[in-house]
Amino acid sequence: MLLPFASLPLCGQSVAITGKVVEAVQNTPVEFATVLLTSLDNDASLGGTTTGPDGSFALEAPHSRVRIQITFIGFAPRTLANFEQEGGTIDLGVVQLAQDQQTLEEVVVRAEKSQTVFKLDKRVFNVGKDLSSTGASALEILNNVPSVNVNIEGEIALRGSTGVQILINGKPSVLASEQGNALGTLTADMIERIEVITNPSAKYDAEGTSGIINIVLKKEERDGINGSVTLNTGWPHNHSLGLSLNRRTEKFNLFSQLGAGYRELPNDVRSTNQDLRSGNSLLSEGEEFRNENFYNFILGADYHINEANVLTLSGNFAYEIEDQPSATAFEFRDAAGQLLSAWERTESTQATNPKWQYELQYKKDFEDDEEHMLLFSALGSFFGKSQSSVFDNNTTVGDTSYASQQTRTDFKEAEYTFKLDYTRPVSEQFTIETGAQYVATDVSNDFAVSNLQDGLWANDPNFTNVFEYGQQVLGLYGTGGYEGGKWGLKVGLRLESTILNTLLATTQTANEQRFLNLFPSAHTSFKVTPALSFQAGYSRRVFRPRLWDLNPFFNIRNNFSIRTGNPELQPEFTDSYEVSAIYLLGQASLNFSLYHRYTTDVVERVATVADNVQTTTPQNIGTNQSTGLEANFKYSPKAWLSLNGDLNYNYFSRKGQLEGTSFNFDADQWSAKVTAKLKGPANIDFEITGHYRSSFQTVQSIVEDQVFADMGLRKKVLNGRGVINLSVRDLFASRVQESTAEQATFNLYNRRFRGRFITLGFSYGFGKGEAMEFSGQKRF
Known part of the structure; x- marks a missing residue:
């Protein structure tokens, strides 16, 4: 726990005092222990400090007649006096703190609140009792982390950007996979901390620019059988049942999770395509559904070979059955607004989506240091889709003369990830990391379109094709870090070799791209006082085009609004710079970050209109320079009230052109989120969150602003074993997505609206388990 003590100015013949604080049983360093200095003559306070990551501390006293008291949560305090000095220096050596069971109640009170602290290259959100005892899921905990937001579908955003890498204990896991429904089954009491890395070092995959979220689970053992069960219902239809079981022994930890449910995701859509050359307009309005039955099963085991070696094997299987009924009304009008024709297009789609994922992990700890370890993991996944419309x-x-159509899709995607990481503390201050990662992705998409002609279905060769996609990425990295009591530095370099192949089977059009890129990184941190810390970092990142960015086949769900890929698309590269500060002031914590990103070969979706048909294709268009300021705060003025807020302002400058058209412009965007939490009587907690995102400009469009609110209510029952949850997403049904494009030859208007989502759930924990929440993520 950080306390706002600052060293007092000293004068006269001063004495330097140094030492190192360790835990008495395992001799591990105690970080952030409080060291207080008082006078033996009159008990006057002479200052204080906190220990660094290695447990060391240093301060100055005006003379040697001083008393030193060392305290930390959960340990008996140590008081030292009557020192012998040598050459104006007092070296206390190693000071051991013993755990104190009698202070347990005090520990619970003092450690009740979650807090954010800075480490060398990351922001660490320590999960306190205020969250770990609520029965909340990992998704709810993430919603409490500054800069992080989770939407109704379980999609996680960092600073408003999606595509975040989610890790469990520093590695990919079936629990954090997009292909499973398992992340919501991690309960708050299992989570020790959440690490937010907005500017990743060379240790991590260079893919993506939104950052990394690492969920670190507790290591505590719970012998016996633990478990919990949850039941959810909601409107629009959202019903699920989840069961978690865990069996621990001295050598084994067996874990399993089961889930099943049904949900509906309605979507109201409206669009206008206006061709300015002819004046004709096409208006469409309708409602789309994605209804889904889903089933999920996870089974895994940890085998503790001995105290230093652990082997983990786990697997996840999920199966979805989709039904997508939709109806869209079209109107075709001339320049005077006269209705020329109208028709209704209905869709009936059925799909099955099998998904599975498996993981093998080996971890070796070395006896000389708890940070000295070797980690190997192998992760495989498969996603399939068999769909007919x-x-x-x-x-x-x-x-x-618009004929009826039908489509058939046979989609298969397999991905394999092999990762080796080695961490070695060279000394108490210096640590080196090195490792390698290999990722292979293999995708095949067999897509066919048929038109109804004279009562018979005829294949349309213009839209029918098999598209194959393969990518292999080999990465090697090394980092070196120094972390002292107040200052730290970490530098690294990553080398990645990428081979990307695409094939349009019908025309035998093949495309191969090879890249060899270096990704340097540098991070530093400085603790000015126990209450004020700074952090700065640089890294180079890459965004590689995905399958749907490259696949040139057309989606004909609305054959007047078509999205297609571009097999010639190049990756975009970003140089990311960031300076951050955290300040602790009484019951408040403040975080400020100033960041700048320079991106080349920016990928943007560009629309063209011909005969009132809108076709949108991703293109590489120039550069983007983005400078932003982010501020987060958490304030608890009362024991029953807590406030959290995020504010992000981003100014960007776009430069580029495509086919003679300039896309140069400057614009800005800002967003804000404020959450108020109230603890009421009868174990009732209330939460409400307000969101605002300003309008912003893209290369062709203006995206309108959004304002909406979410609400939650929770009550503990059955002596805390049970939890009743009520959540309302988009409380006032105001979250509307609108965009307008006004170009020289066409105007476009698009509107989407999901509406209000209400969920009521009950969770119950048995054995030593805690009540949990089961939630489902969507694949796409």
């Missing part, structure tokens, strides 16, 4: 067109006004 029928689109019927019914003319209501005028004469149209």
